[in-house]
Each structure stands twice: as structure tokens, then as C-alpha cells.
Amino acid sequence: MDYVATHNLTKRFSQNRAVDDANITLEKGKVYGLLGPNGSGKSTFMKMVAGLFHPSKGKIEVMGDPLSYRSKEYVSFMTTEQYFYDYMTVGMVGRFHRDFYADFDPNTYEELIGEMQLSMDMKVKSLSSGMTAKLKIAATMARDAKVFMLDEPLNGIDLVARDAILSAIIRKADPDNCILISSHLIDAMENILDDVIFIKEGQIVICGNAENIREERGKSIVDLYKEVFA
Amino acid sequence: MGKLMKYELFRRSKLLISILIVLVFMEGAAVYGLYRGGEWLILFFIMLMGMAFAAFLVPLLDAVVNYYSDFKNTHGYMLFLTPQSGYSLIGSKAVFALIELLSALALVAVFYTANFHLAGAFGYTDELALLRTVFQQIPQMLGTSTAGIVSLGVTSGILQFFNTIMLAIFAVTLTKTLLSQKSFNWLIALLMYFALAMGIETVNGLVLTGFGFVTDMISFSQDASAVTLELGDEIKLDIIKYILVSMGLYVIWIGAAFTGSGMLLNKRVDL
Numbered sequence: 001m002d003y004v005a006t007h008n009l010t011k012r013f014s015q016n017r018a019v020d021d022a023n024i025t026l027e028k029g030k031v032y033g034l035l036g037p038n039g040s041g042k043s044t045f046m047k048m049v050a051g052l053f054h055p056s057k058g059k060i061e062v063m064g065d066p067l068s069y070r071s072k073e074y075v076s077f078m079t080t081e082q083y084f085y086d087y088m089t090v091g092m093v094g095r096f097h098r099d100f101y102a103d104f105d106p107n108t109y110e111e112l113i114g115e116m117q118l119s120m121d122m123k124v125k126s127l128s129s130g131m132t133a134k135l136k137i138a139a140t141m142a143r144d145a146k147v148f149m150l151d152e153p154l155n156g157i158d159l160v161a162r163d164a165i166l167s168a169i170i171r172k173a174d175p176d177n178c179i180l181i182s183s184h185l186i187d188a189m190e191n192i193l194d195d196v197i198f199i200k201e202g203q204i205v206i207c208g209n210a211e212n213i214r215e216e217r218g219k220s221i222v223d224l225y226k227e228v229f230a
Numbered sequence: 231m232g233k234l235m236k237y238e239l240f241r242r243s244k245l246l247i248s249i250l251i252v253l254v255f256m257e258g259a260a261v262y263g264l265y266r267g268g269e270w271l272i273l274f275f276i277m278l279m280g281m282a283f284a285a286f287l288v289p290l291l292d293a294v295v296n297y298y299s300d301f302k303n304t305h306g307y308m309l310f311l312t313p314q315s316g317y318s319l320i321g322s323k324a325v326f327a328l329i330e331l332l333s334a335l336a337l338v339a340v341f342y343t344a345n346f347h348l349a350g351a352f353g354y355t356d357e358l359a360l361l362r363t364v365f366q367q368i369p370q371m372l373g374t375s376t377a378g379i380v381s382l383g384v385t386s387g388i389l390q391f392f393n394t395i396m397l398a399i400f401a402v403t404l405t406k407t408l409l410s411q412k413s414f415n416w417l418i419a420l421l422m423y424f425a426l427a428m429g430i431e432t433v434n435g436l437v438l439t440g441f442g443f444v445t446d447m448i449s450f451s452q453d454a455s456a457v458t459l460e461l462g463d464e465i466k467l468d469i470i471k472y473i474l475v476s477m478g479l480y481v482i483w484i485g486a487a488f489t490g491s492g493m494l495l496n497k498r499v500d501l
Contacts, residue, residue: 052310052501069496072313083307087241099233100312 001064003028003074003147003178004049009058011044011202018044020202021058026147029175033193033210034182035221037229041202042182043080046149049180050077063146073102076145080152082132084124084139091120093139101143109142115164129156137165141172148172148179154188162188190221198228234314234322242292246330249288250337256281257341264345264352274345281341285334286391293327294398298416301406306501316495320399320488327395331388372466379466382473389480396487397430398423403491407498434479441475 004026011019019041026032034042047053049060051072062071084093090113097104113120116134118127127135133156140148150169154162170192173179183189196213198206205228206213210221217224239246256277263274300306309319349358369376401423405415438444446468 047501050311052307054498054500069313069315072311077311079304079307081304081307083304083311085237085241085305085308087244092240096237096308099236100314 002026002061003063004180005061006045006049007059007061009045009048009060010056011041011048011053012056017202019048019199022199022202022204024197024204024207026178026180028146028178030178030194031169031173031192032178032180033186033189033196033221034180034199035184035186035196035225036182036199037184040199040229042199043151044202045199046077046151046180046182047079049147050075050079050149052077052079074146075149076101076140076143076147077149078136078140078151078153080155082129082136084132084135086125088124089120090118090122090124090135093124093135094120094142097139097142101145103144105142105144109138112138112142112168115168116161130158130161133157134161134165137168141168144177146177148177150179150181152183153181154183154185166192186222186225193221196221198225200228231314231318231322231325234309234312234318235326237309238296238322238326241296245292249284253281253284253334253337253341256284257344260341260345261348264348264354267352278342278345281338285338286331289327289330289334290391290395290398292330293323293395294402297323297399298402298419301402301499301501302415310495310501315492316497316499317488317492319495320403320491323399324392324396324488328392331391331395335388379469379473382470382477386473386477386480389477389484393430393480393483393487394427396484396491397426400487400491401426403494403499406500407494430483434476437479438472438475441471443472446472 002025004024006022006024009019009022009024010017022041022045024045034045036042044053048055049062049067051067051069060067063074065071088096094104094106094109094113097109098106110120113135116131116138118131118135118138122131124132124135133153137150137153140150148169153165153169157165166188169179169181173192181189181193190210193210195208196206196210197204206224213224214220219227260274260277260281263270263272263277300309346358346361368380372379402419405419405422409415409418450465450468
């Protein structure tokens with residue numbers, strides 16, 4: 001069973017097609033890279049799968065069922081924006097997730113918060129953008145979800161913290177889940193990706209196993225990215 | 231839904247405490263006006279009216295502004311990413327608003343009752359006697375049905391205001407569905423609300439007319455004895471009938487606004 005399957009998925013904003021006839025399947029046990037420059041449709045695609053945007057056309061299936069609010073039980077999504085309520089503390093963010101997601105593990109959250117050098121009594125509104133990015137990763141990866149979707153997880157992150165975040169992502173990858181990561185920082189991500197999906201002006205232009213693509217095209221994913229999006 | 235309401239409470243805790251402090255301050259000012267008497271009674275009456283306005287308006291504004299903010303700002307993602315149906319999300323906001331409304335009304339009722347007793351302590355004997363005469367006319371008119379009719383009237387009033395809150399929530403949801411990417415959504419939502427409210431009032435008027443409301447009111451107003459004497463059983467039954475019809479209409483509109491908003495959240499709204 002595909003964990004996520006999209007069929008002719010399209011999203012229009014007025015006349016602009018942000019996502020255009022996208023057919024993608026995500027299988028368990030894989031880390032996918034959704035790659036493309038800013039404005040290529042990565043975030044819109046992810047927000048549709050997460051249920052924040054509704055498709056203009058096409059279908060989405062999560063765990064074999066049509067997308068509904070119940071799909072959110074299986075999908076752990078980290079948006080690129082800061083999305084925590086300002087009144088919360090780091091600890092309350094954890095309690096909020098524990099209250100609403102049956103697969104949320106408070107111990108993992110506590111460990112990740114420690115690793116990210118945050119503390120439970122910090123107020124969300126007092127966090128810097130880098131600290132917020134770490135908090136988003138901790139809250140997202142503390143779930144034992146079937147599908148993880150991370151939208152630009154390395155945005156605004158310094159080199160040291162970048163390693164901590166990549167390490168948290170790698171540790172979470174297991175044969176029973178799949179991870180979709182969108183990024184335009186391909187060089188930092190390339191080594192952890194099993195499959196890559198190139199999205200250009202809303203259309204899927206390349207999709208497949210990263211190693212096979214390297215062999216077939218005779219170049220790295222970074223070089224191919226430069227070629228496709230130059 | 232209980233968990234959703236818990237976080238609605240956390241989110242507003244500072245605001246609610248601030249409103250409580252303001253209401254207590256207003257009550258203090260009212261008591262001071264009552265104590266000083268003379269021209270200071272203007273302060274007393276202004277504070278009484280202010281508290282009544284606050285009890286009705288604060289729950290409405292709080293519910294709508296917070297709901298709109300969930301759409302307008304990215305913190306709404308935190309709420310809308312939870313595995314909760316649109317109906318639960320709307321239900322939690324609606325029930326919270328209703329509790330807020332009932333609490334505010336109860337608090338203001340306590341203040342009003344306290345003021346009534348304080349007026350006696352401050353020597354407003356004649357004024358209280360006049361007020362008692364006015365209040366005594368109600369049981370005189372309604373007879374043994376007084377408690378029932380007054381309870382129905384109060385419930386109907388609360389339903390009417392809850393209907394206003396639900397209609398505003400629906401107007402925001404509908405605006406977000408139809409014009410999710412537009413600026414000035416709040417203005418469009420406001421216009422949408424007025425359009426919906428006018429439409430609903432027109433339908434309500436037509437339904438009441440269908441039940442004979444206009445002709446009954448004319449004959450009621452022509453009955454001069456109605457002002458001072460106990461109303462006949464027929465008129466009392468008419469009053470009960472119209473209150474019940476109004477309550478039925480409000481329940482239908484509240485249900486429609488709830489169902490419509492929940493359905494749009496589930497199927498159509500883009501964050």
C-alpha cells in the first residue's frame with residue numbers, strides 16, 4: 001500500500017496553477033526529496049496533502065483512504081512558517097501535541113528539546129527564527145507518524161544546528177514510515193534522500209530513485225538540479 | 231472537543247482576566263455614582279448600560295476576532311493540523327462563545343442585583359418603590375404563567391444573540407472559502423454578515439407573519455385593559471407561541487450556520 005498517492009492533483013490560485021496534474025506516490029521506508037526553487041509548488045503540494053489547502057482538481061489518498069481530517073492522524077507536517085501560538089511555552093507546545101496526536105511521544109519530545117538546546121519554560125514569542133525552526137522539528141519528529149512532511153526544515157538554520165536537525169530526521173526514518181522533505185538546499189540534503197521529485201512551475205518533471213537518476217544522467221542531484229532549474 | 235475548548239481558554243486567559251477587571255472597575259464606578267447621588271447618577275446609569283453592552287458584545291467580538299485570526303495568521307495551522315473535524319472545531323468555538331456569553335450575563339446580573347440592594351442601603355426608597363411597581367406589573371399581566379413566559383423570553387433572547395455569533399462565524403468561513411487570497415477579507419466578511427442577517431430577519435418576519443403575528447399584535451395593542459390587567463389565556467398562549475416560533479427559528483439558523491461552517495472547513499476552506 002502506498003502511504004500517500006496523488007492523482008492528477010491540481011491547485012489553482014486565480015489563473016495561476018501552483019500545482020499542475022501531479023501524480024506522486026510515497027512508499028514506506030523511504031526518504032523523499034521534493035526539490036525545486038521558491039515558488040515551484042512544493043509548499044502548496046505539501047499543504048494539500050496535510051489538508052490545509054483543498055485541491056482544485058484531482059485526488060489525494062493517505063494510507064489508502066481519501067484525504068479527510070482523519071488523515072492528519074497519520075501525517076506529521078512541519079510548515080515552513082512559524083505556526084505555534086504566541087501565548088505558548090515550549091512545554092505547552094508539547095502538551096498540545098500530546099493532547100491531539102495519539103502517536104506523540106513526550107519523552108522523545110523532551111530529548112529533542114534538550115538536543116536542540118531549548119528549554120520547556122521558554123516562551124514561543126521570545127524564540128529567534130533559528131530556535132523556532134528547532135522547536136518545529138522537535139514537535140514534528142516527536143510523533144510516531146506514518147508520513148512525515150518537512151517543508152524547508154533547514155531554512156534559517158546555522159551549520160551546527162543543521163547537523164542536529166538532519167540527525168533527528170535520519171534517526172526517525174524507519175521501514176514503517178516515509179519522509180518527504182522539501183528544500184532548495186540540495187547539497188545539504190542529497191545524502192539522506194532515497195528518491196527525488198523535481199517540481200517545476202507546479203509540474204513534476206523528474207521523479208525516481210536518487211541513485212538510479214545519478215547513474216542514468218551521469219551527474220549528482222545537485223548538478224541535475226542546476227541543469228533543470230537554471 | 232473538550233481539549234479544543236481547553237486551548238481556547240488558555241489562549242484567552244489574559245484577555246478574559248482583563249475584561250473581568252474592567253467589569254469590576256465599571257461596577258465600582260457604578261456603586262460610587264449611586265453612593266454620591268445627584269448628577270453622579272449619570273455615571274451610575276452609563277456604567278449600567280456599559281456593562282450590559284459589554285456582556286453582549288465582548289463574547290461576539292472575542293469569538294469572531296479569534297476565529298478570523300486563525301485564518302489570517304499562520305498560528306491557525308497549529309489548530310487546523312489537528313485530526314479534528316470541521317464540526318468539532320466550529321463546535322468548540324461556538325460552545326466557548328456561548329459559555330462566555332452566559333458567564334458575562336450572569337456576572338452582570340449579579341452586579342445589577344447587588345446595585346438594587348445597595349440602592350436600598352443608600353436610601354433610594356422612592357425610586358425602588360417605583361421600580362418594584364414596574365416589576366410587579368409583569369406578574370399582574372402574566373398571572374400564573376409569569377415564570378414560564380419570562381424563562382422562555384430570556385432563553386429566546388440568549389438564543390437570538392448566540393444566533394448572531396454563529397452567523398458571524400459562518401460569514402467569516404464563507405468569506406474565507408470564496409475569497410481566500412483576497413485582502414480586506416474582514417470587510418467582506420462584515421458585509422457578508424450584514425447581508426446574511428438581513429436575509430434571515432426577512433425570513434423570520436415572513437414566518438412570524440405566517441403564524442398571524444401582525445394581526446395578533448394589532449388586536450393586542452387595541453386591548454387597552456392589557457396594560458394593567460392580567461392577560462387572557464388566548465393572548466398568553468399567543469405570546470408563548472411567538473416566543474417558541476422565534477426560538478425554533480433561531481435553533482434552525484444556528485444549526486444551519488454550524489453545519490455550513492463545519493462542512494466548508496472540512497471540504498473547501500484553504501488556510
